[in-house]
Amino acid sequence: MNILPAAFYQRPTLTIARELLGKTFFRHFGGRLLSGRIVEVEAYHQSGDESSHSFRGRGTRNDVMFHAGGQLYVYFTYGMHFCMNVVTEKEGVGAAVLIRALEPLEGIDLMRLHRGEEKRDRDLASGPAKLCQAFGIGREENGLALDGTLVGIADAPKIPSHGIIITPRVGISRSRELPWRFFLADSPWVSSGRPSRPI
DNA sequence: CAGTCGATGTACT
DNA sequence: GTACATCGACTGG
Known part of the structure; x- marks a missing residue:
């Protein structure tokens, strides 16, 4: 397994967002391994992005977002x-x-334990809060290094551009025009019920 | 299927 | 007070 190194993350955010599609996020949880293929992401940036938590500067809540690339930033909402x-x-x-x-x-059995036994496979991690619940991600994981010790992302072949759909981001009110949401065109695992109109 | 709405803690005006 | 990078239950077609 090829774990993405810190240098991968310390590059332009839009490039990374696009390149993360298809790669495998994993975490160790109570002696078990949980993993999933990244099928949908959104980019957030301090400059020119009013919807970003970092837009109004560094504080206690968003401090990790200002760290060097290669960590998890987990927030409560x-x-x-x-x-x-x-x-x-x-x-x-x-x-x-x-x-x-x-x-x-x-x-998957552990994800279902976290999410609820009655959940269908497609409801386990098809949303940002759902996947955190499935993977047991909370305050404790904020600031964790993606070095493979507890959490990490494994490399995978690059997705060709025709396999990626780009749209505005979901659930924000400011800077709506920015086309910074990326997801796999043919994946049934993306979050549903929201803007999927290609740009 | 689509649309509406309540839950509930924290940060910010 | 109000907004919030959401979800799930509920309604009507």
């Missing part, structure tokens, strides 16, 4: 959900890629 980002760029920049959907690969 809507009073009950966690969302997981991959921090990008150099120390001090304030950018990240939100993981919006995963295709479950290993540890």
